[in-house]
Amino acid sequence: MVQFKPEIPKNREFHGGDLLAQTLRHLGVEVAFGLHGGHLDAFLLGAEESGIKLVDTRHETVAVQAAEGYAKVTGKVGTCFVTANSGFCNGLAGIATAFADRSPVFCITSSPPLQDAETNALQGFHDQVVVSKPITKFCHRVTNVEEIPRIVAYAFRAADSGIKGPVLIDFPIDVLFTPPQMARIAYGALSVPPAYNAAPDPAALDVLLKHWNKAKRPVIITGTGARGTDKELVKLAEATHTPVFYSNKFSSPIPPNHELRGGAATRLAVFAGGNSQPDFVLLLGARTGFLLGGRGGAILPNKDCIFAQVDLDGSEIGKSHPIEIGIVSDVGLFCEALLGRNSNISVARNEDWIRDCKDHKGTISEYVDQGKVMPDGQLHPYLATNEVMHALPKDSIIIVDGGEAGQWSALTLEAAEPKLAMVAPGYLGHLGNGWGYALGAAVADPSRLVVNMHGDGSAGFHIQELDTYARFGLNILTVVANNYVWGMSVNGQDLLYEGKAKARPAIQLSKRCKYEVVAQGFDCAGEIVTEFDQIKPTVEKLSKSGKPGLINLIVSAKPTTPATMSMVGMTDDKNVIVVPYYDNVPRPFYRNGEDKTNGHA
Template sequence: MAPFKLQQPKNRELLGGDLAAQALKNLGVDVAFGLHGGHLDAFLVGAHDAGIKLIDTRHETTAVQAAEGYAKVSGKTGVCFVTANSGFCNGLPGLATAFADRSPIFCVTSSPPLQDAETNALQGFHDQVVLAKPITKFAHRVTNVEEIPRIVAFAFRAASTGIKGPVLIDFPIDVLFSPPQLHRVAFGAVDVPPVDPPAPNPAALDRLLEAWKGAKRPVIIHGTGVRGIDNTLTKLVEVTHSPVFYSNKLSTPIAADHELRGGPAGGLAALAGKEQADFVLLLGGRTGFLLGGRSGAIIPNNATIAQVDLDGAEIGKTHAVNIGIVADASLFCEQAAAKASEASFNRNEEWVKKCRKLCTDPLPFENEPKMQKDGQIHPYHAMASVMRSLPRNAIIMIDGGEAGQWASMSAELAGAKHVITPPGYLGFLGNGWGYSIGAAVADPNRLIVNMHGDGSAGFHIQELDTFARFGLNILTIIANNYVWGMSVNGQDLIYEGKTDARPAIQLSKSCAYEVVAQGFNCKSAKVTEYDQIKPTVEELSKSGPSLINMIVSVKPTSPATLGMVGATNDPNVIVVPYYDNVPRPYYKNAENGQANGHS
């Protein structure tokens, strides 16, 4: 990291906005996403002069999500800017997602002059720091212009080290527009190299490897913590002969044709009730609904479980973990692979083949008709055809509910560089728009595929304008079934034969997404027949910003929705859609001894 030296702007004086921008530039920031607001002009001009590229979006939520998508793909800290109060409030959903998904985001905002506190000033009603604190790692208001570099450096390090997450700094407009006294500027750690991440405890690592070595059916399940460690993870997988599976937040860096690639972790549910894994290494990923909750379907309850995470509180949070290690995933893989290569790990050929078949065997839907009785394309066949038609090594963003489930089931067919599910732990539909912007900026020579249902597509479709203005290499595909698919299919499972009511699930059949795309200067097409999918995808994959409106059937219901809703006629169970069902309580009536008034 180069020593920090302030640069004097040409034809104007150095201001607080320059301090913020130059500090970020010295910390390695090359791009920032946001929306203009007059409060931010001193920072924005300073960023331009410092060589930071500014990508202005059409909504603050997508600006923050773009910073998150940029972080996921580049491995760097994403930077965004939102103006005072109104822009800040629009950005809160993005911060909430980044906090839940532990994404390193640095958010710049502003506020009215300090002297105007509590005067009902323009865009000054909410205390932004108070609102931001519950959903950030660090939130702070700078009140002294000379302290800007120090605070920026501290916040940047908070976002990007340890358990990563978003930070927010509120620079009041008078602080941004004030010239500093140069001899008083506090630089803090603005030119100090990042700290080294923690390595695994050697004794704990030895215990883990001993348990692993004795396993007959080992698997590795990883989360986003393995991003960027392709070679070290591959070496560990190969020396231990362990099939690797991934949480659908981020696909594995293991090569698509590697014999030890098992695909999405959800595929392990096919082994439930059969011969499951007897050793699970959970690497850089958290337990929870993305890994089957506490059902034991994905992470068997009777397996030996080892968990490696930067957050010690996550270890054993929902499962009884036998061996826990607080460590960086890269350092763990490096040291574990080195030690494992000196040992002799048995290879269970039958287990390796069984796990590989989980992502290579055709799904049962392959045998179903490509066109449904309603005259629309079967959603599985639609998504599978899309995946087969995409260029290899694309980055695929999967948004939406039912559409997202069908896309995830068929994503292994694409041979993608990354498959990412932007809604994350919050299930935040619409995140794919911002994620796609960030990914396209981080990796401009690679095709970004922005997958949506027609429900999630409606959240931020105006970002097609951003795609076009910046010439981003993004193909948007909308699986359009005219309804909130997961919602109506969930209601069908629960209420079929009980009521015809299906409230709040209908979308418009007349909405021509391909025409909307043309209005935003993107190329587009509408697909209504199965045979149209392949040539259309192949053509528009080479066309820059573009969109396909692909009409699909709402049926059949995806296996994921069937499993999540858990519909049953068992009178002893209360169906709790999208969560585990709960036992029905019974209370004896003191007068007649009947339970809940029933004999």
């Protein structure tokens, strides 16, 4: 790397904010997302003069989420800034999501002068390092201006090495406004090249191929750890004749029309429990857990299947599902190493299995038979969303947010043939992330349309970011699938309490809210769609408008999505307690419909 040398401004004093900004620019930072606060002025001025583009949002949570979205699209560390305490607290939700979803984010915050510690100073109540510790890979308070480059370089490496994740550095305002002593500046690893990633053990590859070569119905499931492995993964899939599915968090690097692209891993549920389920599953940078159906066998087979898992985090292997072959490795290096053993690969091509996995992507025929309009007069949510996907420009970036609206989008997004797709709520189930992800994605790749899919529930979290989209002229189309309720909540309650309770508490949203008018008020294009035949021309019109747009798509709250039905887990079995959204648990002292407590509590 090029040696770092600070540049001294000609017309003013050089201070800590300049040193921070120039350090980040040296590390490759081109854009930072955030919200202004006076504590950060020294840094913001330095960033502007260093050539770092500042994208100011309307809420700190979105600033962090935008940095995360930027990181997901570019593969680089996303950078954000939030002001002291109040701004920091608003940003915590974004930091927590980035930590759960392994996203490399560098978060800058500030605090009162060091001399004002524990004096009830303005925006100085919470110790931001202490609060951040459990939800970051590294956090630190810089107390010496000359140490800025060293600490920043260390934090950057922590965010982007091994298991990626967010880091947070607190720069007290007096440190940012203090001129450094140039001879005492500590550079640390600032000009040290990135460390090499871990490669797989050759012996592990031999064991893996021994089982893979015997498989008749193999599949690969990718997660965010497979980002950037497009060429290697395609070659590996083709060499092993193995269909590739993806965890909902991040779509597959396999091209949309490739015969081995199987779509979202949730679609494997159609094979669950049958004689044609996978007999070999390779998890590539994908974690087990609720995004892959939990431990109940809804997606991943519970028997008669060999599991292999490749992950940089050894503790993740076997965390919630039995794994026969665990390999600690970077996914790209794993693919390259396995392809280097090409002469040992002898997986038989199963034409029927490849066809079943490919054909399975777009077949939900029961919804087609239900008609485009439901009995309540509103559009069928699956068919309407499917029509949106077909009308979008190919190679768009699609961000999916919301509960049931998000599930319908995930079921249909393969029809759009996206360049990249991701489900924003992640492991936290955090609604509203899509606003920031879409912002970060649009800044990262202005060459293509970014589609921001929402339900009317998730849309309400950060709809004010339409202002940000408009101010920066971003190519983002927001689609609000509006059914006037919290869809997953009301449908979950219907499944739980049908015939048992009349109330459906805390699930109503307003039919009077005109999202398209809100969009227009923020200087975006806005349209409402109530008829099926309006969907295609409206999507095409707003996709080509040259400005951010929003479609208020009025749909029915019914039918319930397959995912909600599966997650609620309703059953007539009296021996279990239904625990909605998790696996059901055995009912204590109750067997075969009879009380076994013998009269005792």
